[in-house]
Amino acid sequence: xxxxxxxxxxxxxxxxxxxxxxxxxxxxxxxxxxxxxxxxxxxxxxxxxxxxxxxxxxxxxxxxxxxxxxxxxxxxxxxxxxxxxxxxxxxxxxxxxxxxxxxxxxxxxxxxxxxxxxxxxxxxxxxxxxxxxxxxxxxxxxxxxxxxxxxxxxxxxxxxxxxxxxxxxxxxxx
Numbered sequence: 001x002x003x004x005x006x007x008x009x010x011x012x013x014x015x016x017x018x019x020x021x022x023x024x025x026x027x028x029x030x031x032x033x034x035x036x037x038x039x040x041x042x043x044x045x046x047x048x049x050x051x052x053x054x055x056x057x058x059x060x061x062x063x064x065x066x067x068x069x070x071x072x073x074x075x076x077x078x079x080x081x082x083x084x085x086x087x088x089x090x091x092x093x094x095x096x097x098x099x100x101x102x103x104x105x106x107x108x109x110x111x112x113x114x115x116x117x118x119x120x121x122x123x124x125x126x127x128x129x130x131x132x133x134x135x136x137x138x139x140x141x142x143x144x145x146x147x148x149x150x151x152x153x154x155x156x157x158x159x160x161x162x163x164x165x166x167x168x169x170x171x172x173x174x
Contacts (some may be wrong), residue, residue, distance in 0.1 A: 024091055025073075025074035025077055025078055025087065026078070026091075028070060028071065028074045029043040029044055029047060029071065029074050029075070029078070030043055030047070031043045031078075033088070035078075037078075037079060040075065040078045040079060041075075041079065044071060044074070044075040044079075047071050048068060048071055051064050051067045051068055051071070052064065052068060053065045053068060
């Protein structure tokens with residue numbers, strides 16, 4: 001069974017695609033992606049027994065209702081073969097987008113929600129040489145930007161001065 005907080009995840013309806021910030025339905029029910037419908041049903045029933053609003057203290061009832069709504073949405077999606085295929089397709093697309101973002105955009109700090117927590121340990125710490133090289137490249141970029149700024153500023157001031165001198169000479173000559 002997946003560990004849960006009292007607040008419960010925020011899910012979009014299955015036909016509009018999963019919320020990338022929420023854990024997916026398989027993780028919500030604590031089943032594998034290859035789970036059979038019997039395993040999904042068993043996990044759903046166990047989760048509902050554990051979190052049903054009638055079985056919790058009154059102060060936790062609203063959170064339990066939200067969690068149960070998420071369980072119901074997950075079960076409705078995963079128990080219907082057609083909806084499950086569509087949901088699996090959206091999950092795969094989201095995972096591919098996450099992989100592309102991590103590979104080409106450097107990803108986001110920390111593990112992405114819904115991914116295996118072991119993935120956090122896969123990124124290595126940068127070495128001192130890499131840190132030094134990074135600082136050197138930042139300094140070089142800053143110097144280049146400063147040089148471009150100075151050249152453009154001096155060029156603009158020079159054009160203004162030339163235009164002023166030309167205007168003065170034209171007025172004096174004519």
